[in-house]
Amino acid sequence: MRLAKPFFQLPVLFEVDRLQAEVAALPAEAWVAHPDSVPGNSAARLISAGGAQTDSVHGQMLPTAWLDSMPYTRQVLAGFGVVWSRSRLMRLAPGAGVPEHADVNYHWHARVRLHIPIQTRPQVRFHCDGETVHMAAGEAWIFDNWRRHHVENGSNADRVHLVADTTGTAAFWQLACGRPPPRDQWRTMLWNPDAAPRLLTETDQRFPVMPAAEVQMLIEDLRAELTMAVDTSDARLRMTRFGLLLESFVQDWRQLCALHGVGGRARPDFVRLANAVRQAATPLAAGLVMRTNNASALLVLEKRVLQHLVVVQEAPPDPPRGQPKATERANFT
Structure with a gap:
């Protein structure tokens, strides 16, 4: 903090x-x-x-x-x-x-x-x-x-x-x-x-999918700290494009949340958007850092936002011996 x-x-x-x-x-x-x-x-x-x-x-x-x-x-x-x-x-x-x-x-x-x-x-x-x-x-x-x-x-x-x-x-x-x-x-x-x-x-405060308002807050905080390790015309162009990419990401994430909610429905759609942003951000973030601590902008995007957008579904524990597994129980309906 x-x-x-x-x-x-x-x-x-x-x-x-x-x-x-x-x-x-x-x-x-x-x-x-x-x-x-x-x-x-x-x-x-x-x-x-x-x-x-x-x-x-x-x-x-x-x-x-x-x-x-x-x-x-x-x-x-x-x-x-x-x-x-x-x-x-x-x-x-x-x-x-x-x-x-x-x-x-x-x-x-x-x-x-x-x-x-x-x-x-x-x-x-x-x-x-x-x-x-x-x-x-x-x-x-x-x-x-x-x-x-x-x-x-x-x-x-x-x-x-x-x-x-x-x-x-x-x-x-x-x-x-x-x-x-x-x-x-x-x-x-x-x-x-x-x-x-x-x-x-604390209790576990995570939603299965991060709400759009929190994504926007995290991205705005990152962009407020964004600067160049070395000020060059190429770095300035990358920083502009990186900022536009993050802005577009927030808009698209908000639309997915509006369509599917944040309860975990359509997880693959959210994961695809996160992966697309990660791929597009990698070349643009070269030489971009945080103003206060000189941390890599790409590292902060990954550790603070991308890794936490969708909670990984954990396999349910095995039931007591003699009871059907969750997948088997699903077949009974």
Whole structure:
């Protein structure tokens, strides 16, 4: 999500010792390798699709068994009063880092990532768009992950952050980005052994086919960031044609939605249009990038729009033994 500046610190603090004790109590099997195999990066899943051991960002988000064993951590998350998407503990080994990148996927268009450091040292530095901060243990931060960013653990100890994704309520955004009070007036979220907080988690919000209004919003956002890596007459011509292609795509997608709706009927027609746009965009997007983070325009179109236009139909699970499969049952009608 794009923010007005690279970093915002929230005026709220947490009981570090209690958070650290809950992290230390996790078994070794709670920690899994980074999904992209980034060296020195591992995570413990706290909120995931179905509460399962998965990194998917789609589906009904639920607490995992690991979060169920961490009552104060659950209290911390519930205390924000927001709806949480995928959330994890993210661990960075001594001397390891997170390579520079920008988050361009669809998931990040409307979500921000909250960081609550649990184990850290002053040598851990977070860089975003030319600015650098150390997020101290027990603090809360958000940052603009549309900008290029990276992390360095220059210490000799593991760095562990509670990292949770949300779209945020109005109250959350006022807390995060409003004028903060003096630090001696910041609230500390204390452990309450009698509390039974309600944790709000995302449901699967996808339609089988992406509605035309959302497609238009995503395309307009992409076009607002569009620029040339090198300004040449050829690049200017490609950028004009690329923009016209995207405009035509929105118009044609709107017509398909008007004809078939977004419930999944006539999926092949939607898929054909998406594939045609992908094919036409590939040569036109050469040398076109995003103004803020220099990401390839074609990559952003693919990751933020094209891959999410039509939800892939999953095969139904096999029925209990002795019952006909779905295809067999269909033959009985």
